[in-house]
Amino acid sequence: MIKQLINTTTAKEVSDYLLAIKNDINCDFEIILKLLRVKKTILKGLRPLKFIINEICDCLVLNKQCAATTLTNYLLESSLKLSLIYWKAYEKPFDNKKDFETMYIYEVDKYIGKEMSKILNFAFEEHLIDINDMNDLKKLMLEYRNHIDHASNNKSIRNLRIPIATLDLNTNESTENLNAKVTGNPLLYLIAQEDFMRINAYDYFMHVFSYILKWDDMLHERYNKINK
Numbered sequence: 001m002i003k004q005l006i007n008t009t010t011a012k013e014v015s016d017y018l019l020a021i022k023n024d025i026n027c028d029f030e031i032i033l034k035l036l037r038v039k040k041t042i043l044k045g046l047r048p049l050k051f052i053i054n055e056i057c058d059c060l061v062l063n064k065q066c067a068a069t070t071l072t073n074y075l076l077e078s079s080l081k082l083s084l085i086y087w088k089a090y091e092k093p094f095d096n097k098k099d100f101e102t103m104y105i106y107e108v109d110k111y112i113g114k115e116m117s118k119i120l121n122f123a124f125e126e127h128l129i130d131i132n133d134m135n136d137l138k139k140l141m142l143e144y145r146n147h148i149d150h151a152s153n154n155k156s157i158r159n160l161r162i163p164i165a166t167l168d169l170n171t172n173e174s175t176e177n178l179n180a181k182v183t184g185n186p187l188l189y190l191i192a193q194e195d196f197m198r199i200n201a202y203d204y205f206m207h208v209f210s211y212i213l214k215w216d217d218m219l220h221e222r223y224n225k226i227n228k
Helices: 011-023 029-040 047-061 065-089 105-111 116-125 131-149 186-226
Strands: 161-167 174-181
Touching: 029 047, 029 186, 047 065, 047 186, 065 105, 065 116, 065 131, 065 186, 105 116, 116 131, 131 186, 161 186
Parallel strands: none
Antiparallel strands: 161 174
């Protein structure tokens, strides 16, 4: 059992905490409108992804952009792998009489557990994505998924320089460094990582969601074509 750091929490603290969450809700009407439309979107083959999509939307409404970003990383990989599994399975007439637990056993064995770079190559070879998609998804993988999931710094953060000020407590003299690279100090680069996620979380999610809509339509068309 985890040893408690604080033994008591009052009812007022709980009330204040819930009120703080309420007050932190995103009030951008256009963003809320688009997120609600996303939540109401009816997916076909990719509907198992809805629980991830809905939670990302909720995070963005609550201004929890860092949580939304990490979940979007999960969504990116999950959506591409699920799309590829169905895409490959749908290249032949679908047998609904198969045992449910073995229905996609070949495709799951081939794609689940593989690195994202290999999955991108598989998707390109199977014509699920084209060369423009490939380049775009590689960029998303490098700039968002990899550096956040591996707690490292992407190109934007590696090149970032910010002004910092220092204070000499003995003389009360302050100095300012206008050219400090953030990567040399974890205090600075973690602040930069947080800022990056808060600024980019919404656009990143909508970008990934656009692929989900595209793949869902492609899968539906492929299934119908083969199983007329």
